[in-house]
Amino acid sequence: MRIRPGSGLPDLDRVLGGIRGGDNVVWKVDGIASYRPFVAAFARHVEQSGDRVIYFRFARHEPVLEPGPGVIVHETHPEPGFESFITEIHRCIKEHGPGGCYVFDSLSDLSSTCYSDRMIGNFFRLTCPFLRSLDTIAFFAMYRYFHSYHAAQPIAQTTQILIDVYSYQESIYVQPSKVEGRRSPFMFMLHHWANGTFVPVKSSAHIAKVIGSSEWPGLASASYRMIGVWDKTFMRAESVVDAVRDGTMSPEYEVEMFAEVLRLAVSTDEHIVPLVERYLTLPDVIHIWKRMIGTGMIGGKSVGMLLARAILCKHDPKWKELLEPHDSFYIGSDVFYTFLVANDCWWERQRQKDPQAFMDGNDEVRAKILTGDFPDYIVARFLDMLDYFGQAPIIVRSSSLLEDNFGNAFSGKYDSVFCANQGTREERLSDFLDAVRRIYASTISDDALSYRELRGVLDRDEQMALLVQRVSGKPYGRLFYPQLAGVAYSFNPYAWSREIVAEAGMLRLVFGLGTRAVDRSDDDYTRVVPLNAPRLRPDSSADDRRRHSQRKVDVIDLERNEFTQMHFLDVVAEATELDVDLFASRDAELARSLRDQGKDDRNARVLALDKVLAETDFVAVMSEMLQTIRDAYGTHVDVEFTANFDPTWGFSIHLLQCRPLQVQSDARTAEARKEGLSPAPEIDDDRVIMRSHGGVI
Numbered sequence: 028m029r030i031r032p033g034s035g036l037p038d039l040d041r042v043l044g045g046i047r048g049g050d051n052v053v054w055k056v057d058g059i060a061s062y063r064p065f066v067a068a069f070a071r072h073v074e075q076s077g078d079r080v081i082y083f084r085f086a087r088h089e090p091v092l093e094p095g096p097g098v099i100v101h102e103t104h105p106e107p108g109f110e111s112f113i114t115e116i117h118r119c120i121k122e123h124g125p126g127g128c129y130v131f132d133s134l135s136d137l138s139s140t141c142y143s144d145r146m147i148g149n150f151f152r153l154t155c156p157f158l159r160s161l162d163t164i165a166f167f168a169m170y171r172y173f174h175s176y177h178a179a180q181p182i183a184q185t186t187q188i189l190i191d192v193y194s195y196q197e198s199i200y201v202q203p204s205k206v207e208g209r210r211s212p213f214m215f216m217l218h219h220w221a222n223g224t225f226v227p228v229k230s231s232a233h234i235a236k237v238i239g240s241s242e243w244p245g246l247a248s249a250s251y252r253m254i255g256v257w258d259k260t261f262m263r264a265e266s267v268v269d270a271v272r273d274g275t276m277s278p279e280y281e282v283e284m285f286a287e288v289l290r291l292a293v294s295t296d297e298h299i300v301p302l303v304e305r306y307l308t309l310p311d312v313i314h315i316w317k318r319m320i321g322t323g324m325i326g327g328k329s330v331g332m333l334l335a336r337a338i339l340c341k342h343d344p345k346w347k348e349l350l351e352p353h354d355s356f357y358i359g360s361d362v363f364y365t366f367l368v369a370n371d372c373w374w375e376r377q378r379q380k381d382p383q384a385f386m387d388g389n390d391e392v393r394a395k396i397l398t399g400d401f402p403d404y405i406v407a408r409f410l411d412m413l414d415y416f417g418q419a420p421i422i423v424r425s426s427s428l429l430e431d432n433f434g435n436a437f438s439g440k441y442d443s444v445f446c447a448n449q450g451t452r453e454e455r456l457s458d459f460l461d462a463v464r465r466i467y468a469s470t471i472s473d474d475a476l477s478y479r480e481l482r483g484v485l486d487r488d489e490q491m492a493l494l495v496q497r498v499s500g501k502p503y504g505r506l507f508y509p510q511l512a513g514v515a516y517s518f519n520p521y522a523w524s525r526e527i528v529a530e531a532g533m534l535r536l537v538f539g540l541g542t543r544a545v546d547r548s549d550d551d552y553t554r555v556v557p558l559n560a561p562r563l564r565p566d567s568s569a570d571d572r573r574r575h576s577q578r579k580v581d582v583i584d585l586e587r588n589e590f591t592q593m594h595f596l597d598v599v600a601e602a603t604e605l606d607v608d609l610f611a612s613r614d615a616e617l618a619r620s621l622r623d624q625g626k627d628d629r630n631a632r633v634l635a636l637d638k639v640l641a642e643t644d645f646v647a648v649m650s651e652m653l654q655t656i657r658d659a660y661g662t663h664v665d666v667e668f669t670a671n672f673d674p675t676w677g678f679s680i681h682l683l684q685c686r687p688l689q690v691q692s693d694a695r696t697a698e699a700r701k702e703g704l705s706p707a708p709e710i711d712d713d714r715v716i717m718r719s720h721g722g723v724i
C-alpha cells in the first residue's frame with residue numbers, strides 16, 4: 028500500500044515544497060533527542076495512511092522508535108563487517124518492495140563501532156540511490172560537525188533533502204540546506220518550530236545566536252585540503268590550549284604559541300600587534316582559523332572588526348548582549364595570490380609597482396580577473412559557506428593587508444559587494460564568485476593605485492583578503508535592510524556651532540543599508556549627529572530640515588535578487604512590521620501639500636530620526652562605544668555599524684568595522700579642547716567679509 032507523501036508535519040512540507048516518493052531526508056543534529064520529534068511525526072503519518080515504518084536499529088544510542096502496529100524494528104549489526112551489514116539492509120529493503128517508509132538510526136554511531144568516515148559515505152552512496160529507485164521515503168540522522176569531509180560530502184551530494192536542526196533555549200529550529208528539485212524564496216531560511224508551524228526567523232541577530240549555539244569546528248570541506256605546515260601549526264595550537272586547560276602544560280607555552288599563530292593569520296603590523304596581544308587570546312585566533320577559507324592573513328578590515336568587539340567585551344560584559352553576534356568568514360590573503368597566478372595575472376600586477384608604469388594595461392588585467400577561475404577545493408569551501416548562510420543576504424568586503432591600518436585607511440578605494448543570496452545553490456555560488464572577482468579587480472582600479480602611489484606604498488605587499496558577513500537586519504516584505512546604519516567618529520571635525528565639543532565625536536546616520544552613509548554619491552543627505560548635542564542640527568528652518576533629510580534608502584530586493592535604492596516612502600509602505608514613528612516625523616506641511624494634490628497623506632513623513640535620538644539610549648551607548656575603543660587604541664577611531672530596534676528587547680548594534688582616524692591639530696585646537704569648546708577663530712568684525720551660520724561647507 029502506498030502512503031501519502033509527506034513528513035507528518037504539514038507546515039514543514041509547505042516549507043520544503045513537499046516530501047515525495049524517492050526522497051531521502053538527512054537530519055543534521057547535535058544529539059539524537061533532536062531527531063526523535065521528526066521521526067515520531069513521520070511514523071504517525073505513515074500509520075494513519077495504513078502502512079508501517081521499517082526502523083533499522085543498529086546504533087548504541089537510545090531507540091528513536093518503539094515497536095508497535097505502525098513500526099517494524101529490524102535490528103542489524105555492523106560489527107561483522109561492512110559488506111554483510113549493507114547486504115542485510117538492502118535485502119530487507121528489496122523484500123519490502125517499492126513505496127516503503129524507512130527510518131535509520133544515526134549514521135554517526137557507525138563511527139563509534141567499526142566504520143571510518145569514508146565507509147559511512149560509501150554506505151550512504153550505495154543505499155540512498157537504491158531507496159530512491161524504489162520510490163521510498165527514508166529518514167537518516169547524522170551528528171553535525173562530527174564527520175570529516177569524506178563522510179559529510181558524499182552524503183550531502185547524494186541525498187535529496189538535507190536539513191540542519193538546532194535546539195536553542197528549549198525551542199527547535201530547522202534550516203534546510205538542500206532540497207532537490209524544489210525552490211521558494213524562503214526555503215533555505217532558518218525556521219522556528221512552534222505550535223505546529225515553521226516560521227521563518229527574520230532577525231539577523233536571532234539567526235546568528237541560534238546557529239552559533241553549536242560549537243563551530245570549521246567548514247566541512249576543510250579536511251579536503253592537504254594538511255600543510257600552516258594548518259599543522261594551528262592544530263598544534265589547539266593541542267596546546269587543551270594541554271594548558273588540563274594542567275599538563277605550562278601557560279607559558281600558550282603565550283609562545285599565541286605569538287606564533289598571531290603573525291600567521293592576524294597581523295604583523297607593529298601598531299596592531301600589541302593591541303591584539305592585549306585583547307585577543309589563543310582560542311580566539313584558533314576560532315578565526317576555523318572560519319577561514321584558504322591560508323594567509325585575514326586583512327585589516329577583519330582585524331579591526333574583531334579587535335573592536337574584543338575591546339568592548341573585555342571592558343564591560345554588557346557589550347556581549349548589546350552587540351549583535353557575528354558569524355563571519357574570512358577568505359585568506361593567499362587565495363588572492365593563488366587566483367592571480369592561476370589566471371596569468373601575476374606579472375602584470377608586479378608591473379604596477381613601477382611608479383612610471385603603474386597605470387599601464389590595467390583594463391586588460393581587470394578583464395582577466397573578472398573572468399578568472401578558482402581552484403576546485405576553494406569552490407568546495409565557498410559552497411560549504413553558502414550552505415551555512417542559507418538564503419540570508421551576505422556582504423563580501425575587501426580586507427587587504429594595508430587596509431584600515433594606522434596611516435592608510437583606503438576608505439572607499441576597494442569594492443564591497445552585497446549578495447542577495449537568493450535562488451538555487453548554483454545561482455548563489457555564481458553571484459558570490461562574481462562578487463569576489465569584482466573585489467579582486469578593484470585592487471588595480473585607477474583610484475586604488477593612485478592612492479597607493481600617493482601614500483608611498485605602491486611597492487608594499489598588498490594582498491587582498493576578504494571578510495564575508497551576514498547582512499544585519501531583516502526582511503520587510505520583499506525588502507531586506509537594517510533599521511539604522513552609519514559611521515561613528517570619536518572626533519567631530521564638523522563643528523558648525525560653538526555648542527559642539529569636537530572630542531565628543533559624531534555620527535553620520537541613515538535609515539537602511541549603510542552604503543549611503545559611507546559613500547555619498549548623489550544629492551541625498553544623511554543625519555549628522557554631534558554626540559554631545561544630538562538634537563542640534565545645522566538646518567535653520569523647517570523647510571531646510573525637510574530639504575536636507577534623507578529621501579533615498581539602500582535596500583536588498585529579495586525578489587529581484589539585487590541591491591537597489593528606493594524612495595523612503597515606498598520602502599515604509601511595504602514595512603507593516605516597522606515602527607515608522609521611531610524614525611520618521613509627521614510633516615504637516617507635506618501632508619497639506621499632498622491633500623491639495625488629491626493624494627493620500629498617511630505617509631507624509633520626514634526621515635528625521637528625532638525620536639531615536641531623543642527617546643532611546645542609542646546616543647549614550649554609541650558615545651560610550653567610541654570612547655572605550657578610542658582609549659584602547661590610543662588614537663581617534665571611526666566605526667561602521669548598524670542598529671536594529673525592537674519594542675521588547677530594546678536595540679542591538681552590529682559593529683562592522685573599526686579603523687584609526689587620522690586627526691591633525693594645532694596648539695589653539697588643543698587649548699580649546701581643554702576648555703571643552705570647539706576651536707572657532709576669533710576675528711574682528713571689521714575684517715569679516717562673510718560669516719556663515721549652520722550648514723557645513
